[in-house]
Amino acid sequence: MLEYDRISELVPTGVWIDGAAAAAASEATFPVRNPATGEVLTEVADASGADALRALDSACRAQTAWAATAPRERAVILRRAWEILMERTEEIALLMTLEMGKTLAEARGEVAYGGEFLRWFSEEAVRIGGRYTDSPAGTGRILVTRQPVGPCLAITPWNFPLAMGSRKIGPALAAGCTVIVKPAEDTPLTMLALARVFADAGLPAGVLSIVPGSDAAAITAPLLADPRLRKVTFTGSTRVGKLLLRQAADNVLRTSMELGGNAPFIVFEDADLDAALAGAMAAKMRNGGEACTAANRIYVHNSIREQFASRLAEQIGALRVGPGYEPGVDTGPLINQRQRDSVAALVQDAVAAGAVIRTGGKAIDGPGWFFQPTVLDDVPRTARMHREEIFGPVAAIYGFDTEDEVVAAANDTEYGLAAYFYTRDLDRVLRVSNALQAGMVGVNRGVISDPAAPFGGIKQSGLGTEGGSEGIDEYLDTKYVALTR
Numbered sequence: 019m020l021e022y023d024r025i026s027e028l029v030p031t032g033v034w035i036d037g038a039a040a041a042a043a044s045e046a047t048f049p050v051r052n053p054a055t056g057e058v059l060t061e062v063a064d065a066s067g068a069d070a071l072r073a074l075d076s077a078c079r080a081q082t083a084w085a086a087t088a089p090r091e092r093a094v095i096l097r098r099a100w101e102i103l104m105e106r107t108e109e110i111a112l113l114m115t116l117e118m119g120k121t122l123a124e125a126r127g128e129v130a131y132g133g134e135f136l137r138w139f140s141e142e143a144v145r146i147g148g149r150y151t152d153s154p155a156g157t158g159r160i161l162v163t164r165q166p167v168g169p170c171l172a173i174t175p176w177n178f179p180l181a182m183g184s185r186k187i188g189p190a191l192a193a194g195c196t197v198i199v200k201p202a203e204d205t206p207l208t209m210l211a212l213a214r215v216f217a218d219a220g221l222p223a224g225v226l227s228i229v230p231g232s233d234a235a236a237i238t239a240p241l242l243a244d245p246r247l248r249k250v251t252f253t254g255s256t257r258v259g260k261l262l263l264r265q266a267a268d269n270v271l272r273t274s275m276e277l278g279g280n281a282p283f284i285v286f287e288d289a290d291l292d293a294a295l296a297g298a299m300a301a302k303m304r305n306g307g308e309a310c311t312a313a314n315r316i317y318v319h320n321s322i323r324e325q326f327a328s329r330l331a332e333q334i335g336a337l338r339v340g341p342g343y344e345p346g347v348d349t350g351p352l353i354n355q356r357q358r359d360s361v362a363a364l365v366q367d368a369v370a371a372g373a374v375i376r377t378g379g380k381a382i383d384g385p386g387w388f389f390q391p392t393v394l395d396d397v398p399r400t401a402r403m404h405r406e407e408i409f410g411p412v413a414a415i416y417g418f419d420t421e422d423e424v425v426a427a428a429n430d431t432e433y434g435l436a437a438y439f440y441t442r443d444l445d446r447v448l449r450v451s452n453a454l455q456a457g458m459v460g461v462n463r464g465v466i467s468d469p470a471a472p473f474g475g476i477k478q479s480g481l482g483t484e485g486g487s488e489g490i491d492e493y494l495d496t497k498y499v500a501l502t503r
């Protein structure tokens with residue numbers, strides 16, 4: 019049923035440098051596995067620091083010419099890449115399902131969503147502007163221009179193998195930067211398939227490189243230490259983000275950090291309950307719960323909590339679990355054993371603290387890394403999952419009585435990525451969306467990501483934004499030219 023042979027046709031399984039796939043300098047490879055079975059899908063070149071530096075050499079050779087291309091030309095290449103990606107939706111979605119585990123329907127959704135960053139930034143490439151003004155004293159003229167920051171390193175996670183890369187590559191290329199991508203070790207294939215898409219779209223060699231590998235730090239450390247690199251853009255855990263920020267300090271690199279989340283999802287007593295349930299299903303179960311924007315803490319007003327919890331348990335308990343490429347499956351496996359064990363440990367900890375299991379609660383015996391879709395009710399706020407990302411199909415419900423109490427609880431976290439709430443009261447909409455400490459707030463909706471909107475977190479969820487008209491600023495330096503009158 020699975021067309022393994024198609025993988026080698028679609029995906030260059032080498033290090034992608036200078037517009038072609040090559041073996042790693044060491045000739046080493048590492049296996050990429052199907053999380054639904056544990057089987058090896060294919061072997062991929064295992065890049066080292068030497069390969070990374072070759073990619074940087076290539077990026078530096080391409081940088082000046084790429085920065086000098088007409089914005090319209092960059093726009094046309096990005097647009098063409100989007101069109102080719104859309105033509106390859108089925109193949110790339112299957113590839114993503116095979117290496118990451120999400121259902122085919124969700125993988126198709128990610129190809130559409132991830133591709134949209136190429137189309138959106140093809141449209142933004144021609145709108146990079148500056149400004150001109152006279153100095154207030156009348157003694158000079160002020161010219162402000164924007165220039166590409168230069169070669170960028172993009173480090174991406176496994177949960178959205180395409181979109182977390184295209185959200186960086188799109189604006190970087192639009193701005194005139196070259197990019198070296200270090201994809202997550204669990205999911206390098208989708209990004210390699212994207213490299214081929216760009217090559218077919220006419221992207222000049224060297225502008226985009228991909229360095230897959232099993233030892234992330236061995237690849238990234240030499241790049242971060244090299245003064246030719248000008249920026250690091252990262253999506254992943256807060257722990258690794260902090261490590262990278264420390265390394266970036268040595269060369270005073272531009273940085274963008276999309277880090278972890280601990281999103282509150284608040285259902286007030288006046289909410290439309292059907293809408294709130296649909297929103298909770300989306301905000302919790304999208305991508306099997308492996309999303310930085312996932313509803314990590316579901317706060318439900320105590321007057322409606324029993325009704326909400328039993329209906330959510332009914333819906334989550336009815337989800338069909340299985341390999342994402344099988345028809346009728348609603349939710350796939352977790353990415354690997356480590357992730358499944360981590361989810362299981364968080365559930366055990368919450369239950370030991372007094373949480374009530376409404377459905378699920380256990381890992382499913384192998385092969386593959388499956389976990390039962392789970393609803394926990396009345397979770398004590400002392401449970402670890404109140405502070406830590408669950409990153410799995412586990413809905414944790416907490417009761418509350420007052421708006422002040424729930425807003426304080428929602429903000430009681432070092433994270434500040436997404437937050438959601440449901441109410442029909444307009445005053446409350448304005449008050450609560452203002453009070454929540456988050457970079458993104460969903461009001462009466464459980465899905466907020468939109469390529470046309472700025473995506474990003476505050477507090478320890480990150481620095482900077484991706485997408486929207488703001489996203490390209492992350493790849494542009496501001497230059498002021500002083501002129502006499």
Ligand code: NAD
Pocket residue numbers: 173174175176177178182200201202203234235238253254255256258259261275276277278279309310311407435475479480
């Ligand atoms: P991770 O931090 O373990 O890994 C992310 C990437 O960093 C991978 O490519 C990995 O190989 C690399 N990496 C790991 N250690 C490194 C090191 N020492 N030096 C350099 N690179 C290193 O995260 P993950 O488990 O792949 O992804 C899950 C995390 O990502 C969650 O915390 C989630 O919230 C976060 N995430 C955030 C966003 C966002 O936009 N804010 C989006 C998706 C995921």
